[in-house]
């Protein structure tokens with residue numbers, strides 16, 4: 278193969294490469310999804326990955342609050358075609374870009390066919406610019422949220438050790454696997470008060486998943502209860518930046534290592550996120 282041919286092939290491959298999409302979800306609200314998403318994104322970015330967070334909270338967007346940023350536009354403006362998706366992207370100081378969430382997300386299934394088409398074309402070009410796109414799923418599990426979760430390449434399910442949180446997380450894992458049996462699911466136990474108890478809780482959770490659900494899930498690890506997480510939220514700065522040596526930041530480092538290890542020998546889910554999301558959104562099918 279000549280140098281020119283190789284160059285052409287490389288640029289063709291590059292133009293077809295799209296980001297890996299990960300939906301960060303939970304059963305119960307308030308378990309730490311937005312904090313996880315932002316800090317995991319910062320860790321991934323520190324390994325030379327281009328990262329976009331898509332804040333899919335239909336209420337108040339969370340990511341700008343955690344970053345202490347104020348934004349003019351939200352995803353709602355892009356959905357209604359007032360601005361392009363690219364224009365909705367905000368650059369943070371931490372090597373992570375994000376698209377703010379907002380109440381207009383509720384309308385994603387109701388926008389007209391023309392705008393849906395423009396939106397999915399915009400999404401396609403945005404996905405080519407990043408290595409990972411993380412969806413921070415909001416508190417409520419709306420129909421739109423479920424579409425994004427099922428369309429993603431991978432799902433992370435976050436829970437705290439509380440029985441109600443675990444039960445709801447199980448419900449979410451079940452919902453995903455019933456609809457997408459080969460979805461790669463990774464779990465994280467957040468706010469663990471004690472390392473060995475946390476491991477037991479996570480192991481038991483996985484035993485139940487493997488016993489009752491086809492497909493299964495893999496554990497990524499624990500994040501301890503850490504007062505510095507709360508302090509960083511109050512300061513509106515990511516905890517891995519403000520307190521890089523704190524317990525939660527160290528745990529996040531281990532989670533990143535575990536993720537990189539577990540995904541390096543795993544093939545990607547078949548089909549692309551874009552094909553799936555077009556099917557869900559443009560054709561409006563469950």
Ligand SMILES: Nc1ncnc2c1ncn2[C@@H]1O[C@H](COP(=O)(O)OP(=O)(O)OP(=O)(O)O)[C@@H](O)[C@H]1O
Nearest residue numbers: 306307308309310311312416468501502503506510
């Ligand atoms: N590891 C931790 N240690 C201590 N507190 C934590 C930890 N993780 C999260 N929190 C607390 O939980 C709060 C909620 O976290 P976060 O906003 O990330 O949850 P969420 O799942 O995104 O919520 P929602 O479902 O409303 O979107 C944080 O503001 C913080 O006070």
Ligand SMILES: [Mg+2]
Nearest residue numbers: 310311339415
């Ligand atoms: Mg949140």
